[in-house]
Amino acid sequence: MTPAARPSQHAPELRAAARHIGRRRFLTATGAAAALAFAVNLPTAGTAAAAELDATRITDDPFTLGVASGDPLPGSVLLWTRLAPAPYQPDGGLPAGRVTVHWELAHDERFRRIARRGTATAHPEFHHTVHVEVDHLEADRVFYYRFRAGRWTSPTGRTRTAPPPGARVPALTLAAVSCQAYHDGYFTPYAHLAAEDVDVVFHLGDYLYEYAVNSAGGARNYTDRTLPALFNRETVTLEDYRLRYALYKTDPDLRAAHAAHPFVVTWDDHETENNYADGTPENSVPPEEFLLRRASAYRAYWEHQPLRRPQLPDGPDMRLYRRLHWGRLAQFDILDTRQYRSDQAYGDGAQLPGPVIDDPARTMTGATQERWLLDGWHSSRARWNVVPQQVTFSQRKLDLNPVAKLSMDAWDGYRASRRRILDGARAAGVDNLMVLTGDVHVAYAFDIKDDFDDPASRTLGTEIVATSIASGKDGAERPANWNTYLTANPHLRFYDGRRGYVTVTLEQRLARADFRAVPYVTRPGAPVTTAASFVTEAGAPGLKPA
Template identity: 75%
Template sequence: MASSGRRRSLLHHTSSRHDLELRAAAPHFGRRRFFTITAAAAALAFTTNLPARGAAGSSELDTARIPSDPFTLGIASGDPLPHSVLLWTRLAPAPYQADGGLPGQYVAVQWEVATDERFALTVRTGVAIAYPEYNHSLHVEVDGLDPDRVYYYRFKAGTWISETGRTRTAPATTAAAATLTYAAVACQAYFDGYYTVHRHLAQDDVDVVFHLGDYLYEYAVNSVGGHRNYTDRKLPDLFNHEATTLEDYRLRYALYKSDPDLRAVHAAHPFVITWDDHETENNYAGAISENNDPPETFLLRRAAAYRAHWENHPLRNAQLPSGPDMRLYRRLHWGTLAQFDVLDTRQYRSDQLYNDTKHVVVGPEVDDPSRTMTGAAQESWLIDGWHASEALWNVMPQQVCFSQRKLDLNAEAKMSMDAWDGYRASRRRILDGAKSAGVENLVVMTGDVHVGYAFDIKDDFDDPASTALGTEIVATSVASGRDGAERPPTWDTYLKANPHLKFYDGRRGYVRVTLDRQKARADFRTVSAVTTPGAPITTAASFVTEAGNPGLKPA
């Protein structure tokens, strides 16, 4: 159980909002008493009366009745495979309404994939059904494509045509791909600033983008958009409370995805999405909420958040949640050049230690082997995948700081209990698993902390002479934390306290990583401001690590 020390900061109306959703679900439980709702009941509440995938419902909407452009939330692609890519959109002519401005009828939507932007050479077409039960979202798994190729796609609903998106497939699994360039982004609090970073990334030449979590925040957004400080528009009051219900999360995604820069980056590149905490609730751990809510209540909230997450991202049917459970960890390949093991460090983790105090001096509890960041099944999946890997680079996109990070210069330094420092036995098992699998070129990609870091991953973090087992690249935030600074107040302290920390920058931006057969290069791209739009982008620093010789060096 979580400690009673967890703070209770939800708005007063949260419990009543939960009660309404619980009562709406209650008829599905027969004679089961209302106050004994469990995780199974939460699953039932969010999987009852859903359409069979691939089968039309009883009532089709005449697309001539769609009053205005239904593609207000843009389009996206994701999880590229050698012969397949996932295409996404959501129909919402009125995105700031709970139903998106459409009635409770299904909509037949055409999709097209071509090898050219003008669609003169169309290679795949089809019709997909946008169901009201899934908030009229579409997840089209397009198969039969050629490997390692750029494609263009679009959707049509009646006379309405979406913008054109650009995507690509991965090389064949056995192909000796020569190079790959990917970007990593994280943490895009709408109320902290504009998505200038995404506008620049949309114009960059990358093969795929990894989003490492905190795609949205559950926190309230006021009428002026927080620190965006709108003067030419006013956001509706329905965003000005914390998201807790399915309707709340759906509307919050609509707000975020209506941003033109976020739409642009999704249209430009395929994305691989994972989550952190704020897509559901700050600092939650498994079934334990930040505020020590009853697990059965929090799991209902988690089910709502997970459902909205799947509906609003280019995720495959394999990721479709069942109530409060969603299999988000998964594996992708880029020929024999790279294997990507995308982790979920929220859904299965043990509760944070020490009453969830953010920064504390650690005790022996952090080395308790029963504590886990990933859960046993995901941990075994990861290590087994490394044993089977034939890739030169093994990349692990995940959420929170993996390397040891001392936060002061005291002999017994404080550390973050939300990061892997609070789960040291779990981290030790991961590193020992990498060694046993013979992984020579490990790259960990991280978000969460709103700064850019570059770490050497040490076998023994307390010994500067210890062997480097890999590299950790931490992407700063897109907007969270507002403008930031090149050298935050902790800059000198952190670099002195952590000799394996090779870079630290507190501005907003993204990381661009280029892998080839000889090295990995990381370029830290930063902007000077996000509280005002249009800031230029520069490369703050670049580092390389050689294949077979872990350890970061300035490029």
């Protein structure tokens, strides 16, 4: 990122412009900036003069993007869907009218024992997406849900509430996924994940990619369909991002996984733009233009994910970091390591380290989120403190030279920030720290060391890195740098370059991670196998083969 691309610490006037850009600016702006200005100048849902659309007049199935649920709480579930009878059209195939959507939540798949039912409004201002927060439910229960609009009924989804606060929970099984570039292959791992017996799925970022997708679907190489030309461009405007979510959510395997399990989502860079840092874009574009693009990306993200009201964005800002609990068994501190970080040092990729990465003024999380995390650890009573986040936390030397290159986009480029996090965990008495990571398109298992350059130093926790769903195409069990990485990083216990996901079972006594892998994604139908399994004991951090 060049100095010309850096906004001056997000001057308030730039943020105000991104939030409140008016029609006068739209009429005088040009090019992409004009489109972005229009994209974020949307009214609040319910304040526009949109008429009500009679749902009985919807002639084609509007539930083409499936259903989803997310962020399970002890007495509440969040249900999501979007009405889009023509998902590859900018308007989704619906006119700009409000639509009444009926929803049902039941104890059984046949909906014979209804727990709750009601209606919600699909507003055109939010692209006819629906977010329903159902409260006053029994804790630690499985539920089934569906939506109706006119004569159309959605697929059935399965979700659950979390256990009560303070409950002695014997076990929890989660899955971690990341990085699903549509143009790199099929989402086959999701088909297998949909059949897994897991309580919740954590998506660790790169839910979509901003890059163009050609008419053949890239590496999918479609011969039975042709994608519209409107996907064959980089996402910049709100319309672009909305269409890209529609493309991704028409994938049947992704829809199956969302219907089978509640998701807890956080983003990385590609939901907006590759390697952006806070308000600093990848390339030299005016900062106000990038903040407008970010506002469009954030709005489309909230619209298309099972997120609650506190996550509703305000222009280019969105509070995505949040905390969930699973009784006394686990506390989940979901981080956002993209929106508040300092610009990458020495460039975005593999670089020789320099003094800047140890500058205490630089941050990966921003000061407010860092304090929130450390304060949350001090008050935690959970057996396992789990941190779902985006980029590799542990040190990862990339070669065998005396001074090895490091990734400036990962925590290695923010060593002072990482040091504060580790010191904070120790000060809070966090004995069972587990970091869940995505981003790198490979599976890793790390011991988190107090001093990564001293293999004999104390082990402070475990990092489990989920490989990609599709990004990187087929991959290989042992990439070309396999020996180099394992030799350069003695705290690295496992490395696999195939696509897939990871499941983690947390119990009172130990945690077990199973790395699930498929041999290919550039054609459909790949089988899944367990590449490796590891355990770590409560109170005795360090990974051992299961």
